[in-house]
Structure formats: structure tokens, C-alpha cells
Amino acid sequence: MNWHEEYRKKYKELKEKGVPFFPDVVLLDTIAACLVFALLVYLAAFHPPHLEGLADPTDTNYTPRPEWYFLFLFQALKFFPGSMEAVAAIILPGALLGVLFLVPFLDRGPERHPFDRPLWTGLGIFGLCVYAGLTWAASKSPLANPAEEKRPDVIAGKRLYAQLSCAYCHQIKNEGGRVGPALDRLSDATTDEWLSKHLRDPQAGTPGSRMPKMNLLDDEVSALTAYIRSYNPNDPFTPAAPKLFAENCSACHRIRGEGGDLAPDLSEIGAMRDKAHIQKYIQDPAQFNPDSTMPAYKGQLKDHEIEDLSRYLARQRRR
Numbered sequence: 001m002n003w004h005e006e007y008r009k010k011y012k013e014l015k016e017k018g019v020p021f022f023p024d025v026v027l028l029d030t031i032a033a034c035l036v037f038a039l040l041v042y043l044a045a046f047h048p049p050h051l052e053g054l055a056d057p058t059d060t061n062y063t064p065r066p067e068w069y070f071l072f073l074f075q076a077l078k079f080f081p082g083s084m085e086a087v088a089a090i091i092l093p094g095a096l097l098g099v100l101f102l103v104p105f106l107d108r109g110p111e112r113h114p115f116d117r118p119l120w121t122g123l124g125i126f127g128l129c130v131y132a133g134l135t136w137a138a139s140k141s142p143l144a145n146p147a148e149e150k151r152p153d154v155i156a157g158k159r160l161y162a163q164l165s166c167a168y169c170h171q172i173k174n175e176g177g178r179v180g181p182a183l184d185r186l187s188d189a190t191t192d193e194w195l196s197k198h199l200r201d202p203q204a205g206t207p208g209s210r211m212p213k214m215n216l217l218d219d220e221v222s223a224l225t226a227y228i229r230s231y232n233p234n235d236p237f238t239p240a241a242p243k244l245f246a247e248n249c250s251a252c253h254r255i256r257g258e259g260g261d262l263a264p265d266l267s268e269i270g271a272m273r274d275k276a277h278i279q280k281y282i283q284d285p286a287q288f289n290p291d292s293t294m295p296a297y298k299g300q301l302k303d304h305e306i307e308d309l310s311r312y313l314a315r316q317r318r319r
């Protein structure tokens, strides 16, 4: 006798014996409910849920995420364009609940064991797999604002920027005053050191600056610098760039005293030319100066090496 027949026999026996709903089944139900309740009380008392900081309406870097059990809906929303949001958020989940509600009316067979009802068991397992798959995909999906999310200094800087009313004089994303320069379009050559120095004491680097000295603390200076920097990614050059320059260019060009004097000194090139111009110049000087004695490096150096060199040169500036 295999397990299947055994099961049917047991089921038949039990059914014949009969267990009254009240009090037997109700008692079992009550015990189960009490156990679950006790577990909830225990969890609430000894493992309270993790709370995040107070909501801050000025913090646009916050990336809200639903609790794990709603991540599947969050993920399902991504398959629909904005105008069809209601389909993913209301109609589909509603239809699924409707099906669940109708199962007792649709699945009318006398069989009780899951294996005797392959269609409904299969549908149920399929549903669970979809749920698990969507939840997994959502947990892997990148945060909307990953760089800033992981950078508390940028967030702190943003807060200071608002508190100290920098926007009274400066623009970021075209919002703010026009007394000072826009801070999301700084020159490539602006270094973090220069920024920090300027924030500490604007008049020191820029005599007669109209920007007030704010007596900032060290960590406020670095937070503001990080915030401003987040709008001005400084393409860093690699350590290979100065070496490339020494090997290929320093026979003719000089940077801060190092190199030949057959060609212009490039120590201040970043103050006069931007990276894009420098890059084109290195690729083919003849397009700017038909009489150029400088060799064209397109094809001589790899594209990424020319890119690296251009970043290096764009940073050559005294401030």
C-alpha cells in the first residue's frame, strides 16, 4: 500500500469518526491564535522594529523603499509606464485577490490532498514563485540615488547649504541667486583643496570677495565641499597620466619646470583650455594649427590614454 492509499484511508477513517467543530476545532484554533499573539508580544518587547530617522522634507536624497513583503508590488510597478500605474497597483492585485476568493467555488472536486489537485496546486506554486522572483528582483534593483545614498557627507552638505542660505547668492540646478557663480558648473580645475580653502575664508583666496566668511567647522567645510563636488565630478586622471606625459610629451613641453622648452609650458593649460579642447588638440593638432610641429597622437596613443592625459592637463592650473 503506497502513501497515497494510506492517506486516503486515514482521511476516510477520520471523516467517519468525525470531530465536532465546537469545541474541538475551535479550541485548536484558539490555541494557535494565542501562540501567534504571544510570539508577536515577545517580538515587540524584545526585538522592536528598526526605526529610521525623523522624516526630513528638505532631504531629497532619501530613497524610499517598501517593507520586504511589499517589494513585489514595487517591482511589478516597474513593468508599467506611469499612465498604467493603476493596472499594476490596483487592478492586477485586486484580480489576484478575487481569484483567491473564488477558489472554493472553482475548485469543487472532492479530493483534498494537494497532489490530487494538480491544476490548483500548480497555480498556487506558480503564484508563490512569481512573488518570490519579484521580491528578489526588487531587493537587487539599484537605489535611485546610489552615490549620494551612501555618502552621509553629501547629505550633511546639502543640509548645511540650505541652513546657511548659500542659495541666496548661488545657483544649483538653476535655482538660487546670481550674486555668486553657479556651483554645479565649476571649472574642471577647481580642486577640493581650493574649495575648502575658499569656504573657510573666501577673502584669503579671492581678495575682496563678496562672499561672507562663515566661520565653518572642519567637518562642515568637508561636507559642503563633498556636496558641491557631487555636482562637479572631477574626472580624476590615473597615476599613468604623468608617466605618459613624461614619456611622450616632456621632450617638448614643460610642467612646473620639468621637461623641454621647444613648446609652450603647460603648467597653466587648465586655466586656458578645457578638457575637450585639450583632448582634440592631442588627437590632431593640425585641426587647430595647420603649421603645428606637434605630432598627432590619434592612433599613436590609445584613446583611453589620450583621455587620461587630457584630464591630467585640464587639472594643470595654479589655484
Ligand code: HEC
Pocket (backbone or CB within 6 Å): 161, 164, 165, 166, 167, 168, 169, 170, 179, 180, 181, 183, 186, 187, 190, 195, 198, 199, 202, 206, 208, 209, 210, 211, 212, 214, 224, 228
Ligand atoms: C552674499 C552672497 C554669498 C553667499 C551667502 C555665499 N556666497 Fe559663495 N560666492 C559669492 C560670490 C560673489 C562668489 C564669487 C567669487 C568671490 O567673490 O569670492 C562666491 C564664490 C563661491 C565659490 C567659488 C566658486 C568658483 O569656482 O569661483 C564657492 C564654492 C562658494 N561660493 C560656495 C558657497 C557656499 C557653500 C555658500 C554657503 C555656505 C556660499 N558660497 C554663500 C557670494 C556668496
Ligand code: HEC
Pocket (backbone or CB within 6 Å): 245, 248, 249, 250, 251, 252, 253, 262, 263, 264, 269, 273, 278, 281, 282, 285, 289, 291, 292, 293, 294, 295, 297, 309, 313
Ligand atoms: C615635437 C614636440 C612636441 C611634442 C612631442 C608634443 N607637443 Fe604639444 N605642442 C608642441 C608645439 C610646438 C605646440 C604649440 C602649438 C602647435 O604648434 O601646435 C604644442 C601645443 C600643445 C597643446 C596646445 C596648447 C594650447 O595653448 O592650446 C597641447 C594641449 C599639447 N601640445 C599637448 C601635448 C601632449 C599631451 C603631448 C604628448 C602626448 C604633446 N603635446 C607632445 C610640440 C610638441
